[in-house]
Amino acid sequence: MVQKTFGIYTTTDTTAEEERLYVELGQRHIALWTAEETTRQILAFELFEHEMSPLDSLAEVLKQVKLFSRLLDNRYAKTQVIWENQECLLVPNSFHDREIAPNYLDLMFGNSVNTLVQEQQRPAEQMTAVFRIPRNWKDAAQQYFPGAAFEHKYLQLYYRFSNDPKGIYTLFYRSHFILILVKGFKVQLLQTFDYQTPEDALYHILNTCNQYKMDYDTTPVHVEGLIDLNSPMYEELKKYLRDVSTAEPSGEWQIGSEFAQHPPHYFLPFFKMMS
Template identity: 25%
Template sequence: MDTINTHFRLSHKIVDEAFDLSQATRCNLYVSLSQKAMRLAVADAERNKFLVLIDYELITVFTPLQVAEQLQLIATENPLLQEKSWNTIKVSFSNQQFTLVPETLYDPAHQSDYLRLHADLNPIQDQVLAYRHSTIGAMNIFAVDAALFRTLQDIFSGRPIQMLHQTSALIRSVLHQGSLSAKRNTCIFVERDYVTILVVGQNGLEFCNVFQYHTPEDFIYYIVFVMQEQKMDPEQETITVWGDITHDSSLFHMLQRYIRYIKLGKKPTDVDYSYKFHDLFEHRYFELYSLHLCE
């Protein structure tokens, strides 16, 4: 990989003065991977507090193999990825290759068969994994590119890595955000080119899917379509928004045209954050913080 060109840039970095790599044994490392971004965070498990956040933007990266190549390059210069003594390492993946199966129906021997009903799997290129949601009695079955899977194993030299689909972190955190009520709620998580839509009701998670959009019109179409299919009125319901979206963006303006009540989400509760995180928008980096809540 020495001949691979650099296609990433550091877009944000926060390091609390109290953090030192010598503390790694009591800290958790969280990694969030997508085709557009690679984000790292460190939380002190003993103090239950986030101390570090590093955000890399991936540029002209189009395939999972290229993501793996950029991850390898970042690992050569980032001390967090060179450290091997973390208390826990958790990695989430953002893609559309996932499905939720009731735990009572789940058979590990057939997890690829479950996923094949919802995604085009390549037995050579795809590594199929599963994550158990004890709170909703379901298994999230998902695929990871084999090259990316091997790169992570190489970087952490055989250390145990908890790998999960990004939707699992979002589900866990959204359900944790507040007590369930009779009123159903629509939550969305926005990334570049993708939007995850969740509907939560009195009995827990009712809907979860990831949609790819190319224009603001695509973006709002999926949101309104899901709300209508779920018998929810965009003129009456409030939706909660997290992710890479700002008040002055075309996506937010499109939301305002079609959704009457929009609320920007907050950071996960029951965990502290270094004072250096206070300048960040509350709804940003939700997928990264949410890894802290996953079992």
């Protein structure tokens, strides 16, 4: 089952040569947005949520998405596909060995069948993302987005937060969130946690603080994504964490008035992926 959660479209006149399509293929969602190449203005955003298991057919989900998407019928100068799944490890290049990389994943996440082990490097950051995706995901993505560039979300997030001094950053989706812990201008942890209740999410954040010896009262916790500031989730975080705030757009991209009915932090986990 696929449900369209967001459909926001601007009236800016552009040509296909000026637009870039971004596609985030997630564990429980597919997000699509377009941006003007030179001004980096967001032109449209769609979010579809699905109940696909990891080995279900992504092609079938994309087929359903295409029925209700206004973005997949167009042609674009460039397409960027972002994998958003938790079976990913960031390995310093000096320790990376392609031959044994699959063993890293088996050790952390268990053995898997019908999956592909993929790698992506950012030489400037001296880091390699080693991850695996269901084989049918790769086949479907190449079918629907021929010629697209591919990257894993973790590596882009590592790049985004490596220069921050200290803090915990949480990117919320409907039933999972990505946690990035930064300490001493270095990303110490980047991990996905599932949750069903506010207490689940709070536990993972507090437990992370304990493991990395970071004080609850002085550690800033930045929240972004699909979380309402009047929700029990946000209230629970505020109750136990002294320095909680929503992240703000950095100014690297622009959104129009069509987005004004929603708080900007809803879109940050997606638009931060714009390279």
